[in-house]
Amino acid sequence: MPQGEHIELHRKRYGRRLDHEERMRKKEARSVKKRAAMAQRALGIKGKMFAKERAKEKATMRKTIAMHEERDKKHKADDGQKGSAVPAYLLEREQVERAKVLSNTIKQKRKEKAGKWEVPLPKVRPVAEDEMFKVLRTGKRKKKEWKRMVTKVTFVPPGFTRKPPKYERFIRPTGLRMNKAHVTHPELKATFQLEIIGVKKNPNGQAYTGLGVVTKGTIIEVNVSELGLVTPGGKVVWGKYAQVTNNPENDGCINAVLLV
Amino acid sequence: MAERPAKQQKLDASTTPANVIIQFQSPEGEATGPQLDVPHDVTPEQLETLLNGLLQAEERLPYSFFVEEQELAAELGAHLLKHKVSVESVLHVMYQPQAVFKVRAVTRCTASMPGHAEAVLSVNFSPDGRRLASGSGDTTVRLWDLNTQTPKHTCKGHTSWVLVVAWSPDAAIVASGDHSGGIWLWDPSTGKPLGQCKGHRKFIASISWEPAHVELPSRRFCSGSKDATIKVWEASTRRCLFTMSNHTQAITQVKWGGDGLIYSAARDCSINVWAAADGRMVRSLKGHGHWVNTMSLSTDYALRTGAFDHTGNAPADTEAAKAAAKQRYDAARGGRPERLVTGSDDFTLFLWEPSTQKQPLARMTGHMQLINQVTFSPDGRWIISASFDKSAKLWDGMKGAFVATFRGHVGPVYQVAWSADSRLFVSGSKDSTLKVWDLRSKKLLMDLPGHADEVFSVDWSPDGESVASGGKDKVLKLWRR
Numbered sequence A: 001m002p003q004g005e006h007i008e009l010h011r012k013r014y015g016r017r018l019d020h021e022e023r024m025r026k027k028e029a030r031s032v033k034k035r036a037a038m039a040q041r042a043l044g045i046k047g048k049m050f051a052k053e054r055a056k057e058k059a060t061m062r063k064t065i066a067m068h069e070e071r072d073k074k075h076k077a078d079d080g081q082k083g084s085a086v087p088a089y090l091l092e093r094e095q096v097e098r099a100k101v102l103s104n105t106i107k108q109k110r111k112e113k114a115g116k117w118e119v120p121l122p123k124v125r126p127v128a129e130d131e132m133f134k135v136l137r138t139g140k141r142k143k144k145e146w147k148r149m150v151t152k153v154t155f156v157p158p159g160f161t162r163k164p165p166k167y168e169r170f171i172r173p174t175g176l177r178m179n180k181a182h183v184t185h186p187e188l189k190a191t192f193q194l195e196i197i198g199v200k201k202n203p204n205g206q207a208y209t210g211l212g213v214v215t216k217g218t219i220i221e222v223n224v225s226e227l228g229l230v231t232p233g234g235k236v237v238w239g240k241y242a243q244v245t246n247n248p249e250n251d252g253c254i255n256a257v258l259l260v
Numbered sequence B: 001m002a003e004r005p006a007k008q009q010k011l012d013a014s015t016t017p018a019n020v021i022i023q024f025q026s027p028e029g030e031a032t033g034p035q036l037d038v039p040h041d042v043t044p045e046q047l048e049t050l051l052n053g054l055l056q057a058e059e060r061l062p063y064s065f066f067v068e069e070q071e072l073a074a075e076l077g078a079h080l081l082k083h084k085v086s087v088e089s090v091l092h093v094m095y096q097p098q099a100v101f102k103v104r105a106v107t108r109c110t111a112s113m114p115g116h117a118e119a120v121l122s123v124n125f126s127p128d129g130r131r132l133a134s135g136s137g138d139t140t141v142r143l144w145d146l147n148t149q150t151p152k153h154t155c156k157g158h159t160s161w162v163l164v165v166a167w168s169p170d171a172a173i174v175a176s177g178d179h180s181g182g183i184w185l186w187d188p189s190t191g192k193p194l195g196q197c198k199g200h201r202k203f204i205a206s207i208s209w210e211p212a213h214v215e216l217p218s219r220r221f222c223s224g225s226k227d228a229t230i231k232v233w234e235a236s237t238r239r240c241l242f243t244m245s246n247h248t249q250a251i252t253q254v255k256w257g258g259d260g261l262i263y264s265a266a267r268d269c270s271i272n273v274w275a276a277a278d279g280r281m282v283r284s285l286k287g288h289g290h291w292v293n294t295m296s297l298s299t300d301y302a303l304r305t306g307a308f309d310h311t312g313n314a315p316a317d318t319e320a321a322k323a324a325a326k327q328r329y330d331a332a333r334g335g336r337p338e339r340l341v342t343g344s345d346d347f348t349l350f351l352w353e354p355s356t357q358k359q360p361l362a363r364m365t366g367h368m369q370l371i372n373q374v375t376f377s378p379d380g381r382w383i384i385s386a387s388f389d390k391s392a393k394l395w396d397g398m399k400g401a402f403v404a405t406f407r408g409h410v411g412p413v414y415q416v417a418w419s420a421d422s423r424l425f426v427s428g429s430k431d432s433t434l435k436v437w438d439l440r441s442k443k444l445l446m447d448l449p450g451h452a453d454e455v456f457s458v459d460w461s462p463d464g465e466s467v468a469s470g471g472k473d474k475v476l477k478l479w480r481r
Helices: A006-014 A020-041 A044-072 A108-114 A206-211 B004-015 B044-055 B076-083 B300-305 B318-333
Strands: A133-138 A144-150 A180-185 A190-201 A219-223 A239-244 A255-258 B019-025 B031-039 B063-067 B091-097 B108-113 B120-125 B131-136 B140-145 B150-156 B162-167 B174-178 B183-186 B193-197 B204-209 B220-225 B230-234 B239-244 B251-256 B261-266 B270-275 B281-286 B292-297 B340-344 B349-352 B362-364 B371-376 B382-387 B391-396 B402-407 B413-418 B424-429 B434-438 B443-448 B455-460 B466-471 B476-480
Touching: A020 A044, A180 A219, A180 A239, A190 A206, A190 A239, A219 A255, B019 B076, B031 B044, B044 B063, B044 B091, B063 B076, B120 B162, B120 B455, B120 B466, B131 B162, B131 B174, B131 B466, B131 B476, B140 B162, B140 B174, B140 B183, B162 B204, B174 B204, B174 B220, B220 B251, B220 B261, B230 B261, B251 B292, B261 B292, B270 B292, B292 B300, B300 B318, B300 B371, B340 B371, B340 B382, B349 B382, B371 B413, B382 B413, B391 B413, B413 B455, B424 B455, B424 B466, B434 B466
Parallel strands: A180 A255, B019 B091, B204 B251, B292 B371
Antiparallel strands: A133 A144, A180 A190, A190 A219, A219 A239, A239 A255, B019 B031, B063 B091, B108 B476, B120 B131, B131 B140, B140 B150, B162 B174, B174 B183, B183 B193, B204 B220, B220 B230, B230 B239, B251 B261, B261 B270, B270 B281, B292 B340, B340 B349, B349 B362, B371 B382, B382 B391, B391 B402, B413 B424, B424 B434, B434 B443, B455 B466, B466 B476
């Protein structure tokens, strides 16, 4: 523990070394090389930590540079000229960027009747029953084995009321319940967080569909009312189907592609 | 139980008097003819016959009747019961003449005319209703042949989006304004450019021509731009005659009124009135709390169509045509100064009498979102406002009283257009549909889906034959009976 600010005191009394500025400049100039050498030398967790730190620094640097470039640019305030044309009464209005092309040609209903889907993921890995369910042992002596716990993500409709726990064969853990999905519109390349309305079809079987199990390849119905899609008849489309593209139980979220 | 029906009948008979004493009133409030004793089950048609007899009209004219501002739609007795009108004193029945011709509602899309490579931003029928011009984001103005429903001319010249297209009232010139501030004049019969007007620095929001009863081969027009100025141009020389600048923000609409005044609405919340002769500012109308988006004159329809009547015919002789235009304008004005209605971002409308006073006649509230367009009916008796709250509202054009709301669109209503007889109007919306509404029943008459995307612009031809609409899906659609 230092007893008093000796260094500061000395500096106040006698000043710095005469070549202080020069030494600092040189040190600063050399620091880059020193750092580079250290980056090469560092191994293992140290190296990782260093790389992460450096990546962060670079990102902020890039941002600042971009900001400065923006400021220096002598461009006119372009008023949406590059986007699609809008009438005079919509110019300079804060338009909600809807990024939509109305897909009026969707013949979703007809497809549904035929029972055929041209889906982005035609084949999925079959999920075995013992992977899907975990056997729970119940009873005083834990010797009954008729209860199952679903180990995958499930969708439970908001109005669902539980059966009495005594008779509940399938347990859908609340921690694995989800009611939102990140749905990508394939034509627009835009992703929206939408509410799930229901599970249309789980490729692994009707039983899973009924339980609302969401695994990779499952067709879910999502609420697209905020996308502003309209049918050829002028009615608002609010439910559309989407296929899950990730393993929700691993990722903690549902990613899906809209079927158009 | 057996006595019940008899009792009921008795009660009915006592509440609905057998006869009602009525007094016809003209729209100006003067009594017409003597007081009449009419049976309670008299229908509007019978009243019409009665009134035609009283007025000694040579041919039977259609009228609509109003009892205490409420339109008489059914039998008189039923109407009185429904609206709980007292019959203790003489009942004043106001009559309003209707258009002698009837426009039939459009019901189907007869043509989808592709051609534009970008969204169609402005669609306008010529004053005679025989031609159609459209401006688009692909920087062209297109003229269409209405008989064959095919493109006629493509007018190239603009360098950016064509935001407004305006026909001169004699249908001889089309003026178009673009997003970079250029104005071009076109000859609609050949599609050749007549010239270019340079001066504005930012986008043109509105163009309005001098009325036909003032100057007949149309010569002058005014343009309002985002650079906060209004310029008056001479069409033959393409020179700017004078510039009016008192606004501090973008002009949203200009109107060249029939009383020698130019009205301008701007985003600085004010409406200015200028003398059309020299550009002197006459008065400034203040009241709105946010951008003024739109305005309409009670004589708009007469100013737009000029000398052309509802069949699209006009006298060939210039003097006669001017006189005809004057007559049509005076009829539209109805002996009162022209009224102006403005709609704003503050969700309200104001009714003004700009040539006489700067105080508003009425402030009309009720919309829940900004008002995008407001239009007077061709007879000047009604106002329709289109709003982003997905509804259109009907207001009384004389006093500004609220009459009805038209709900049905599922997106913001962008534009509305009246039929020439003021009995129908059509609205175009962001939800990609057009809807035809009936004024008498205040109900949806026809739903017209068909556009693949937002409908930006709608116009009903002055001869009532067709409706044209254009939007984001780049096609121009024609709707007919």
